[in-house]
Amino acid sequence: MQASSLPRHQQPSMRELGRRFEAAPPPFRGTRSAEAGEGPAHAVTAAWTWARPRILVETVGQREIVTAACPSARELGLGPGMVAAQARALVPGLDVHPAQPELDRALLDRLALHAVRAWTPTAQVSDSQALWLDLTGTTHLFGGEEDFCRRLIGFCRRLGLTARVAIAGTAGAAHALARFATRPVVIVPPGGEVAAIAPLPLAALRLSPEALRAAARFGLDSVGDLLPMPRGPLARRLGMATITRLDQAIGRAAEPITGVVPFEAPVAERRLLEPIGTADSIALVIGDLVGDLIEALRARGLGARALDLMLQRVDGTEQHVIFGTARATRDARHLIRLLGLRVDTVDPGLGIEVMRLTATRADALDAVPLAATFGGDGKPDDLAPLIDQLSARIGSAALFKVAPVESDVPERAVARVGPLESPTGWSRWRRPARLLRRPELLHNVVALLPDAAPRRFSWRGKAHVIVAGDGPERVFGEWWRRDGEVWAVRDYYQIEDADGGRYWIFRRGDGVDGTTGDLSWHLHGVFG
Template sequence: MARVASLYLPQLAIERLRQAERSAAPPERPWSSAPILPPAVDDDPGACSVPRGGGWRPGARWAQGGALGRDKDAEAAQIGRLPAHQRPPMRELGRRSEVAEHPFRAMPSDEGGRAATPIAPARWPLWGRPTALIERTGQREVVTAACPVALALDLVPGMAAAHGRALVADLDVREADAAADQAWLGRLALHAVGYWTPVASASGTDGLWLDMTGSSHLFGGEARFCRRVLRFLARIGFTARIAVAGTPGAAHALARFSGEVVTLLPPGKEVAALSGLPVAALRLESQALAAAARFGLERVGDLLPMPRGPLARRLGLGAIARLDQALGRAAEPIMPVIPFEAPEVSRRLLEPIGTPEAIAQLIADLVDDLVAVLQRRGLGVRAAAHRLRG
């Protein structure tokens, strides 16, 4: 019984860019909501910028009435009547070596709620500002990805970049890098092959397929496996959703359109689970999606009762193939990621050889070819095998 997991990373491009910025330019001081304590006060009177000829230091206006050192109870009462932000710190009362916190840091906001959440520094625009990634096609700029802040402001992928700038004045626009995204997915697939499942493959530009057939019991079941994968991605700063089904197409559709973080579909329930999903869940071409909208076909369940002939004429044979693959009626092989491909060289001869001299010369030529391949890839060799085919 086949079981396939589809891992979906909806914010892959934005979160990868944020990780790259964080590793490339770390801040001088780790950002934290805790108050930063001022430096300790120097006990040397000569280091004070205020002369000691009888004048008061700044902030000690409460003692200018001449009552300092005469009536301690009156002083305490006078200090108690002052607002919290005007009361003198302990170092003004004689304990000058004690570090005091700033009086305004712990005060509530003007609205009466909790203290305002600190704003991230301006050098981290991906943390606080709406960010969108664009791709240039000729003279046209199209939004390919948007952060959650931008999505909340009605910026969606596929929108023109000029429209997005008009909607959000402080929009931070970056260049999309599809090659870097695919390279990161490739590294994640290699990690999956080494630690999760023996077969993994990229599914589009925003996720992976993981073949879990016969391996889920090694992690305590499918539910625990999904939680483990999500925890790993959360630790490295990526948002993900995952779905497990009997076919790659069903798992792909549920991971992106079910609305759940983890979806576990029992075997044989693909028809019931996919019927309520939009037609776009079948990974159809743009022409097929436009034709489905023109004929009023909005859900996958609308395609199931239709005869194959009229459906193929309206949406094309590709739509029929995708529907059969999602429902398990047609096979959809997963092209696995190979962790390492051993270098190999070969020679094709016009005529067979049989003399020891000719065989030795052929082996020497193959060794020279193999050395060139190893030099290009930066590899070495401990043992090499040669095969002669008649």
């Protein structure tokens, strides 16, 4: 039993918790559940018996609170609700990770979707830890409730999860039993909810902390203590919410399950009477498919972001044309043009029998307000159709904007980003219009050390005489990237030669300290 689920006055004091370390059972002994022989889900595996105990912590105000502990950590007396510093003090070498509730939630959402697809039409994520499945009339498909529970636990074990399952007539009773029953699988016969949850602690009823504290003051420990109490005084002392929770658990108040609705991709399909093979006929069918798909999208207020056109030939092979759009769209002309750009890769063979267009990804697309100019003077602002068209030609990776990166090293100060981003600018230090892919070594450099621009050099076999220079602009190596850059220095100069060419050159090293560079000169960019 977890310390935090005990009534407040029965919870061990910090001092006792501290002693628990000495009194903790040795990790070689199996766990409670393994000794009870409750099936493979709780089998002790050497992997976690020998692993470092691991806890997840969450920062609450100034303190870190343990939110979850692995079985071996629980064996050592750690558990949710502890202060992380105390846990660290109790168990040396503890493996501490920050809790990521949003990832847990995402996993539960996926599980709920899987449940809706595979097990039952109605499933819901009940809280941060559990799912509710409405099993009415579905378990016989899996060979009865026991078999269903076994399959469920096996499924979760393959995912690396330890599952506890309770089947009861009410959601509240199932919620309580899944958390507080001693066995991992509890199946309550119809009408047995009251008897099943009576011995459980009050925390099983999803009561508020205030109600739990008040109940502890009155000496009410288990659900069974509440049942014979007169309801009026009980509601006055513990709150009406307590009565509601109790009624929900024993079936006197309804608690409907709001099922999650899985997303079904909009799809349009044409099965052709005669196989087709010419470009014209394929284009005709594409036009029909796009029209159907757009109707389906409009009915649901969606716009397509990714589409998959499947073409099935008479010999049964399938070909796919997959493409995306930069922004959700329902524009038939645009989609037909995008498909037309790609469909020439399809080999019709002896003919195409089935064509199916699926919007594999769709985003909400509702009416958009007109721009402030009311569509007056300027050009249409929406670049997304053009970007789709261009990326259909050369691929989406070849279409980009350039965004600044926090770095003083010139070649690292730019990064390619997507075409619909809106990056900000750079600092106003003068920068060249073109940057050589790699800095090129200069020869025969005549320069005064340490901080004057060179007087002459030769580059690409041509001698340059320098008439003016500006600099240096010192760029230090980024020691956090590579060991070689710890002391490295580049001194950049802008120079102008006698022919009017303006270049950006740098010297490795600061000209004083030999560890900063070898004093070689390089040309890096060209100003206009």
